[in-house]
Amino acid sequence: MSAVFEVRVHGRGGQGVVTAAELLSVAAFLEGRHAQAFPSFGSERTGAPVVAFCRISDRAIRTHAPIVRPDAVIVQDATVFGALPVLDGLRPEGFVLVNSTKDIALDAGNVFVVPATELALELVGRPVPNAALLGGFAAVSGVVSLDAVSAAIRERFAGAVAEANAAAAARAFGIVRAEMGEREHV
Amino acid sequence: MFRQIEGSRGVAEAVALCRPEVISAYPISPQTHIVEALSAMVKSGELRPCEYVNVESEFAAMSAAIGASAAGARAYTATASQGLLYMVEALYNASGLGLPIVMTVANRAIGAPINIWNDHSDAMSQRDSGWLQLYAETNQEALDLHVQAFRIAEELSTPVMVCMDGFVLTHAFERVDVPAQDEVDAFVPAYEPRQVLDPADPVSMGAMVGPEAFTEVRYLAHMRQLDALTVVPSVAAEFADHFGRTSGGLVRSYRADDAETVVIALGSVLGTLKDTVDELRAEGVSVGVVGITTFRPFPYDAIRSAVEDARRVVVVERAFSVGTGGIVTADVRAALADQPLHTVVAGLGGRPVTEASLHALLLRDDLGPLTFLDLNTDLVERELRRRREIPRSGPTAENLLRDLDRIGES
Numbered sequence: 001m002s003a004v005f006e007v008r009v010h011g012r013g014g015q016g017v018v019t020a021a022e023l024l025s026v027a028a029f030l031e032g033r034h035a036q037a038f039p040s041f042g043s044e045r046t047g048a049p050v051v052a053f054c055r056i057s058d059r060a061i062r063t064h065a066p067i068v069r070p071d072a073v074i075v076q077d078a079t080v081f082g083a084l085p086v087l088d089g090l091r092p093e094g095f096v097l098v099n100s101t102k103d104i105a106l107d108a109g110n111v112f113v114v115p116a117t118e119l120a121l122e123l124v125g126r127p128v129p130n131a132a133l134l135g136g137f138a139a140v141s142g143v144v145s146l147d148a149v150s151a152a153i154r155e156r157f158a159g160a161v162a163e164a165n166a167a168a169a170a171r172a173f174g175i176v177r178a179e180m181g182e183r184e185h186v
Numbered sequence: 187m188f189r190q191i192e193g194s195r196g197v198a199e200a201v202a203l204c205r206p207e208v209i210s211a212y213p214i215s216p217q218t219h220i221v222e223a224l225s226a227m228v229k230s231g232e233l234r235p236c237e238y239v240n241v242e243s244e245f246a247a248m249s250a251a252i253g254a255s256a257a258g259a260r261a262y263t264a265t266a267s268q269g270l271l272y273m274v275e276a277l278y279n280a281s282g283l284g285l286p287i288v289m290t291v292a293n294r295a296i297g298a299p300i301n302i303w304n305d306h307s308d309a310m311s312q313r314d315s316g317w318l319q320l321y322a323e324t325n326q327e328a329l330d331l332h333v334q335a336f337r338i339a340e341e342l343s344t345p346v347m348v349c350m351d352g353f354v355l356t357h358a359f360e361r362v363d364v365p366a367q368d369e370v371d372a373f374v375p376a377y378e379p380r381q382v383l384d385p386a387d388p389v390s391m392g393a394m395v396g397p398e399a400f401t402e403v404r405y406l407a408h409m410r411q412l413d414a415l416t417v418v419p420s421v422a423a424e425f426a427d428h429f430g431r432t433s434g435g436l437v438r439s440y441r442a443d444d445a446e447t448v449v450i451a452l453g454s455v456l457g458t459l460k461d462t463v464d465e466l467r468a469e470g471v472s473v474g475v476v477g478i479t480t481f482r483p484f485p486y487d488a489i490r491s492a493v494e495d496a497r498r499v500v501v502v503e504r505a506f507s508v509g510t511g512g513i514v515t516a517d518v519r520a521a522l523a524d525q526p527l528h529t530v531v532a533g534l535g536g537r538p539v540t541e542a543s544l545h546a547l548l549l550r551d552d553l554g555p556l557t558f559l560d561l562n563t564d565l566v567e568r569e570l571r572r573r574r575e576i577p578r579s580g581p582t583a584e585n586l587l588r589d590l591d592r593i594g595e596s
Contacts, residue, residue, distance in 0.1 A: 021359075029190035030190075035359070035360075036359065036360050037359040038359070040353070061457075062324075063458045064351070064455065064457050066456040066540070140513055167429075
């Protein structure tokens with residue numbers, strides 16, 4: 001892992017891509033780390049490809065340049081693979097976490113899938129996959145804990161919405177950890 | 187208290203802590219989140235007494251701020267880009283009258299072609315408006331500069347613009363230390379206007395002044411701006427005493443004391459430059475950075491002493507004067523002796539300024555007087571050829587976009 005852990009989140013407008021990066025930065029902050037989240041500064045529109053970034057570090061983050069060599073790429077909507085070079089610059093030891101119900105063949109070393117939209121529909125009642133993907137991210141990376149992700153979600157949302165999203169994150173965490181366990185046994 | 191929040195939210199909270207009494211604003215990206223948050227604070231009663239005036243244009247926003255300030259209220263507004271241009275006539279009135287209004291400019295390009303992204307063209311176009319201009323490097327500094335701006339504005343009785351990079355800072359979530367109300371109250375005392383419209387003690391403000399005194403009024407305005415060269419650093423020093431961190435002032439150096447090459451810049455690119463300087467220093471390249479926090483008035487002496495030992499000076503600018511070149515460079519040149527001086531125009535209209543590009547740039551020893559960082563020369567050549575070969579070559583911007591699509595397909 002590089003001194004600064006860099007995450008790029010891809011998806012489409014309306015899926016909470018920017019919120020995902022912001023929540024991730026809050027989760028890291030709650031664990032006493034420095035973090036910086038920012039959108040790709042487009043005129044975000046519903047349905048259009050959206051990119052957001054998050055840096056996490058033990059030291060103050062000075063750069064304000066976009067992330068070009070991410071340690072992790074989170075894909076909230078697999079249809080963006082055709083629209084953008086989603087895996088551009090991904091570090092060889094990095095990983096991709098995709099919102100999908102089935103395994104995806106990608107030109108990247110470590111690929112994990114989590115059915116984040118299905119989890120969101122079941123638990124939140126809306127197809128917003130960001131919270132579940134953050135749970136999955138916590139499971140793969142260990143950069144932030146599931147507790148911190150849940151705390152960030154509860155800081156941002158209130159009441160039943162917060163609890164439902166935290167539950168989606170927790171479920172995704174379990175799914176990804178099981179996925180990782182299976183791989184270790186192979 | 188440390189919080190992980192959006193830059194706009196942080197600025198809104200810092201402004202609210204300074205207890206503005208009138209906020210008049212018109213939304214425009216990337217400034218909107220700031221006044222949105224403030225309007226919500228006024229509505230909820232969290233910020234009171236304060237009147238939020240939802241005006242119909244930026245011209246009205248500044249006009250209402252002028253009226254409020256003249257009536258003795260602490261007044262605030264925020265804008266960007268075309269919005270700033272739309273209030274220009276009123277900007278000059280605010281400074282000409284000496285009204286201590288504080289305004290955030292969330293820096294954004296100016297059209298045409300329309301572009302919502304960050305550069306410094308908007309604020310730079312108002313460098314001669316008589317407003318003080320402070321540029322924030324980080325969201326923490328953006329917060330801190332607002333707290334300092336009310337002090338500076340009211341001490342000098344002159345308006346202050348706090349410039350922060352649109353989107354790059356306004357929309358970035360970063361860790362910021364938001365001060366407590368009692369700390370800000372101790373630093374920013376209640377507003378004591380130098381001049382006020384008061385029915386009990388009537389005065390007129392803004393009357394016509396003819397040739398007999400106009401020069402003297404302007405001269406006094408100039409003297410007041412020069413006073414800022416003392417007031418700004420003293421407020422920054424007092425801020426450091428109160429809050430325990432360094433923000434504001436005239437200029438700040440980073441590894442520049444013994445540097446052969448010194449890069450001068452303003453705003454959020456300074457952080458990226460510092461990382462680049464650390465990389466280059468590790469490779470044995472002698473380079474440092476000087477950040478300009480106060481651009482108006484221009485700190486000639488501070489710049490001169492910050493770069494006096496440099497063998498060459500590179501000014502990285504997020505705006506430029508078409509047909510002339512670097513805007514900041516022109517002032518830097520006046521401050522220097524005779525070192526080689528190079529302008530690098532970077533980050534126009536939201537183009538990212540990357541460490542890789544800065545790194546390669548600063549390794550070059552063949553820099554000319556004016557360089558456009560990461561210029562797509564192929565794209566430029568295509569349009570130049572079109573202009574030579576086709577009499578009705580069409581609108582440039584649309585031609586370039588069409589070319590980019592073609593390049594992308596091939």
